[in-house]
């Protein structure tokens with residue numbers, strides 16, 4: 160299927176399935192997840208609002224991977240080939256629950272916390288609809304605008320971990336710019 164022929168109706172339907180997948184996954188992993196350690200929190204404090212650092216929970220999977228949404232099977236039959244597989248990622252953030260395939264690193268935590276800020280500002284529905292139209296239109300995981308912005312901020316942090324900046328302000332500005340090109 161040529162992605163450009165997907166109707167807005169189909170994109171909306173897929174987005175609402177992504178939204179349910181996010182909510183169900185959050186509920187599934189929350190009981191296993193723990194708050195940030197004092198050390199992790201101290202590293203992230205110059206960049207993130209206290210309410211994000213308080214709310215976020217983190218879990219590392221051992222011997223298992225995050226499962227792709229159930230509707231992926233149907234989507235693949237329909238010919239949508241470029242769905243990002245969650246099992247192949249380093250970690251996935253479901254609203255305020257980070258589920259990781261790798262042990263903690265400051266860079267990975269930073270990246271996932273950017274997603275937590277995106278969720279907080281866009282709402283789960285807004286996040287899911289941008290994520291869905293992002294990967295359907297941009298043609299893959301790394302080209303997704305939410306991912307691109309998270310990578311950009313992660314790189315900025317990684318280049319200068321001592322130079323403070325507000326991720327919340329950056330995401331707010333980014334949503335403003337994105338809004339114009341989104342519709």
Ligand SMILES: [Zn+2]
Nearest residue numbers: 270274306309
């Ligand atoms: Zn990401």
